[in-house]
Amino acid sequence: MKSYFFDTVLLPGGWARNVQLSVTPAGEIAEVCADARRGDSTHIAGVALPGMPNLHSHAFQRALAGLAEFRAHPSDSFWSWRKLMYEFVGQITAEQLQAIAAQLYLEMLKAGYTSVAEFHYVHHDASGRPYADVATMSHAIVAAAQLTGIGLTHLPVLYMSSGFGEQTATEGQRRFTHADVHSFLELVQKLQQAYGSDPQVSIGVAPHSLRAVPAAALLEVTSAFSQMDTNAPIHIHIAEQVKEVEDCVAHTGLRPVEWLLNNLQLDRRWCLVHATHLTEAETVRLAGSEAIAGLCPTTEANLGDGLFPLAPFLDSSGRIGVGSDSNSSVSPIEELRWLEYGQRLISRRRNIAADGTTPHVGRNLWQRCCNGGAQALGKLTGSIESGYRADLVVLDPEHPILAGRLQDQLLDCFVFSGNSNPITDVITGGKRVIENGRHLHEQGIVNSFRAAIRAASL
Ligand SMILES: [Zn+2]
Numbered sequence: 001m002k003s004y005f006f007d008t009v010l011l012p013g014g015w016a017r018n019v020q021l022s023v024t025p026a027g028e029i030a031e032v033c034a035d036a037r038r039g040d041s042t043h044i045a046g047v048a049l050p051g052m053p054n055l056h057s058h059a060f061q062r063a064l065a066g067l068a069e070f071r072a073h074p075s076d077s078f079w080s081w082r083k084l085m086y087e088f089v090g091q092i093t094a095e096q097l098q099a100i101a102a103q104l105y106l107e108m109l110k111a112g113y114t115s116v117a118e119f120h121y122v123h124h125d126a127s128g129r130p131y132a133d134v135a136t137m138s139h140a141i142v143a144a145a146q147l148t149g150i151g152l153t154h155l156p157v158l159y160m161s162s163g164f165g166e167q168t169a170t171e172g173q174r175r176f177t178h179a180d181v182h183s184f185l186e187l188v189q190k191l192q193q194a195y196g197s198d199p200q201v202s203i204g205v206a207p208h209s210l211r212a213v214p215a216a217a218l219l220e221v222t223s224a225f226s227q228m229d230t231n232a233p234i235h236i237h238i239a240e241q242v243k244e245v246e247d248c249v250a251h252t253g254l255r256p257v258e259w260l261l262n263n264l265q266l267d268r269r270w271c272l273v274h275a276t277h278l279t280e281a282e283t284v285r286l287a288g289s290e291a292i293a294g295l296c297p298t299t300e301a302n303l304g305d306g307l308f309p310l311a312p313f314l315d316s317s318g319r320i321g322v323g324s325d326s327n328s329s330v331s332p333i334e335e336l337r338w339l340e341y342g343q344r345l346i347s348r349r350r351n352i353a354a355d356g357t358t359p360h361v362g363r364n365l366w367q368r369c370c371n372g373g374a375q376a377l378g379k380l381t382g383s384i385e386s387g388y389r390a391d392l393v394v395l396d397p398e399h400p401i402l403a404g405r406l407q408d409q410l411l412d413c414f415v416f417s418g419n420s421n422p423i424t425d426v427i428t429g430g431k432r433v434i435e436n437g438r439h440l441h442e443q444g445i446v447n448s449f450r451a452a453i454r455a456a457s458l
Contacts, residue, residue, distance in 0.1 A: 060105070
């Protein structure tokens with residue numbers, strides 16, 4: 001059995017020194033021994049933390065990062081960004097998607113994400129017809145994850161209409177849509193059969209949003225999926241935009257999160273992505289459901305969505321995790337920092353995400369989002385303990401931003417001090433995929449990405 005030895009490790013109960021970690025061939029932590037001797041374990045000098053699960057990504061959008069940062073119209077908004085996104089997604093091939101996703105997942109690993117939930121809605125060919133193998137685009141995502149080593153929760157997306165009231169999908173949405181729940185569930189089953197025995201890959205499901213999935217279909221798909229797999233995660237975009245909230249109220253009489261709470265059994269399997277616009281009552285009810293609020297602060301800022309009510313949600317014991325979503329930014333640090341700073345700016349106070357048990361904001365956010373992210377991905381990860389996936393990042397304590405810092409103070413400095421990256425090594429599923437800052441397949445991945453971007457002619 002493989003084993004590693006670390007100088008300092010953040011365990012669930014706190015910091016430990018001289019920790020030996022043994023790992024099963026399937027990539028699970030078999031045993032954790034603190035105050036151990038090094039023996040013949042592989043010694044990785046530094047401070048090991050649980051790797052961060054990234055609970056929301058659209059990989060292909062990485063290719064659009066930075067391309068919508070000019071004013072085309074005085075009222076530029078989420079909706080004008082979406083128009084650009086549709087133009088790009090209309091032409092992308094499976095090979096290009098794989099190359100873009102591999103580069104993205106490589107960047108995620110180096111930044112500290114060790115697993116990712118891919119909210120995947122580009123299913124069909126450029127004309128909108130299903131591929132001969134309906135899972136062609138999903139296979140491209142899984143191949144990218146396998147090449148890089150990142151843990152994957154693949155979430156095929158059900159997308160049926162362009163707006164509330166079962167509006168017909170537009171030409172720009174032709175690659176996303178399924179005519180009925182049955183054909184979508186065939187895709188899900190196919191993926192479960194293909195990857196069900198792979199410990200690196202989990203399969204969940206994602207009804208896109210209340211605007212893109214009619215109520216009857218949403219109830220049908222969640223019920224059918226729950227019977228297929230009783231523990232797998234269900235993700236949905238919700239209450240991201242004020243217009244979406246207004247449209248939902250106009251069509252149903254209820255706000256989006258209110259509608260979900262009233263019509264579905266929200267529980268630990270659910271991840272409500274964004275959940276930006278909540279009333280006080282929704283905030284408390286959502287926290288009580290134990291569903292995850294999937295927060296994507298850099299994308300929500302980039303798209304001008306709004307601010308999630310973090311303080312009251314945490315006060316109600318709400319569960320959170322972070323995602324890179326549009327992948328304009330690929331850094332858990334930046335997500336955590338924006339999450340905290342947005343709250344400071346609006347409340348004119350400091351140290352919002354802290355409590356009596358964990359007063360250090362960096363440590364509190366890292367651990368909360370590791371735990372919440374793991375729940376959202378439906379994986380035992382985000383904590384260094386036996387039975388969990390061996391997903392860790394290792395920091396260089398001699399890096400200038402960390403020099404002389406210990407334990408919680410070191411973690412605060414990692415999150416809040418500067419923009420250079422002190423991560424030297426990353427282990428996913430027990431494999432050392434980043435070693436001294438480099439991935440084994442890095443050059444090939446980068447070259448394929450460059451070729452894909454040039455060919456995409458944006
Ligand atoms: Zn999204």
